[in-house]
Amino acid sequence: MGKSDKVMDICLLAGEIMLTNGAETYRVEETLERMAKAASMKNVHCFATTTGIFLSFEEEGKDDHMQMVRVDDRLQDLNKVTEVNQVSREFVSGELDVETAEAKLEDIAKASVPYPLWLIHLSAGIAGSGFSFLFGGDWPDLLPAFIAAILTSITVVEFERYLKVRFAAEFMAAFIGGSVAIALVFFGVGDNINQIVIGSLMPLVPGVPLTNAVRDLMSGDLVAGVSRGAEALLTSLSIASGVAFAISLFL
Amino acid sequence: MFFIELIICFIATVGFGVIFSVPKRALLLGGGIGVVAYTVLSGGLYFGASPVFSTAMASLTAALIAHFLARYVRIPVTTLAIPGILPLVPGSRAYFTMLAFVDGEYLTGLEYGVETMLRAGAIAAGLVFALAVFSFGKGIGHRYETSR
Known part of the structure; x- marks a missing residue:
């Protein structure tokens, strides 16, 4: 699996968690575009609605990529939005590499509500x-x-x-x-x-x-x-x- | 008496923060914003402003504070804005609208319904104004391509 596949995976995972748990659409689009650009992808475009996310970018000198996820559930867990926001911020500033970011995002996706x-x-x-x-x-x-x-x-x-x-x-x-x-x-x-x-x-x-x-x-x-x-x-x-x-x- | 109301407002807003799973470090901030919004709303009503105008001012204040604090503690602004505007929600008016329609008093129901819609619109207007202040230079094109 190439780097661009990996980047696509973590971007869509981050977007899916945010959109499911009650983030605004613009925040999802902006986060995904920033993350893809930080991973040195070109021509990044993201389109999100309340029920799905489309993301497309191209890796320099290689193929174009375009994937989508469908979001069915709409929950209210603002804690997860905040945590994904934090992960994306660290990823964009270069503190996290692709693997650790993926591990962190998967932990967030599995975590339950912060309050019993x-x-x-x-x-x-x-x-x-x-x-x-x-x-x-x-x-x-x-x-x-x-x-x-x-x-x-x-x-x-x-x-x-x-x-x-x-x-x-x-x-x-x-x-x-x-x-x-x-x-x-x-x-x-x-x-x-x-x-x-x-x-x-x-x-x-x-x-x-x-x-x-x-x-x-x-x-x-x-x-x-x-x-x-x-x-x-x-x-x-x-x-x-x-x-x-x-x-x-x-x- | 008003002080007791503020304390109850704070506790109720923090409770709402837990319902929406607001992160722990933002819970008390959200409660504080809720108290400020409720104070502005009550102050506006006390000095004779209309309920809709008071709601708009309170919502604007809450959203502005939420934007400032969100930058300061690095947190998405919704986690602060949602608890902040909750004390303004016209739940009482909406309930009486429903009650009037159930009783078959359609005119009263419409009257209450319009007021509910106006107050909800006032909350939205306050949010929009605060957003406009904080997004100078970042908005979207709307009429002419003037920068060309």
């Missing part, structure tokens, strides 16, 4: 109850919002793990969170039902696609920006319909 799952659920609860307070809730509303937000977070994670249906996970999570909030208020825990329901839904907010859509549109990646915006919109709509379902059933 119970901590993520716990902080979903804390964030949910905190926002229910900020949106005008009261002290007694903190506990029910905490419980409902934790259940929302557990539902969305477990539903996605076993059934792997997009948007349905958010729908179910919103439905369960809303139902639990209504039930808790019915049994006398907490007063302001609206604030508790809002708090229980906050962990589902599609923050990553929303921010990335703006960023992508601004840097000229119109296809990626519009598709990310549509994704954020669909997620919000499925959350809204899930909680609307719960409210029209139980309230």
Whole structure:
């Protein structure tokens, strides 16, 4: 295997990790182009959308190369984006050679989320109850919002793990969170039902696609920006319909 | 009372950072940016500015700080900007929009819906302005090839 094959592999691996875990399209394109240029490839072009990456370059005096990867999953693990960013920075400045960069990238690809799952659920609860307070809730509303937000977070994670249906996970999570909030208020825990329901839904907010859509549109990646915006919109709509379902059933 | 709100905002924003798996060294920074954004939003509302304008100003402030800090600690700017703008998300308005539509009060729902859209747009506008400030000379061609 020649050097250019190796470079192509690490570039696409880096791009795939970044795009899967919620990096902006422009960051993927820029990182890949910089890495390929640092490995002394000529005529480097990269095109990334929300669902795939194309990369082409030519090695001086040898063949042209062009490959693509398809990206299906879209997760939110900003830690991996940061780590790949660091690796690419070191690779471009010459601190890492191709082999070590590949080993590092494969480690990053295999690594799990930096925080244990119970901590993520716990902080979903804390964030949910905190926002229910900020949106005008009261002290007694903190506990029910905490419980409902934790259940929302557990539902969305477990539903996605076993059934792997997009948007349905958010729908179910919103439905369960809303139902639990209504039930808790019915049994006398907490007063302001609206604030508790809002708090229980906050962990589902599609923050990553929303921010990335703006960023992508601004840097000229119109296809990626519009598709990310549509994704954020669909997620919000499925959350809204899930909680609307719960409210029209139980309230 | 406002101080308690700020503390709760900080804790909630850090919690959101954990949900989005923000790296450990950026967690507290993100929480701090969230608190600043919430302060600007509340300050704007206190001095009688419209909610949309206050949201835009808060989002602009958060995004500017996020860009500065991202350069300083060498970290992708989204890891700081996403927790920073979360306290501005119009979750409450969106919920009441949905509630009005479920109750069949379409006019109220539209009213709330427009406000939700405007506030979300204000967040986007703040992000775009901050981005524009930090990308002088790096933007893309748009109308004429003036440099030719």
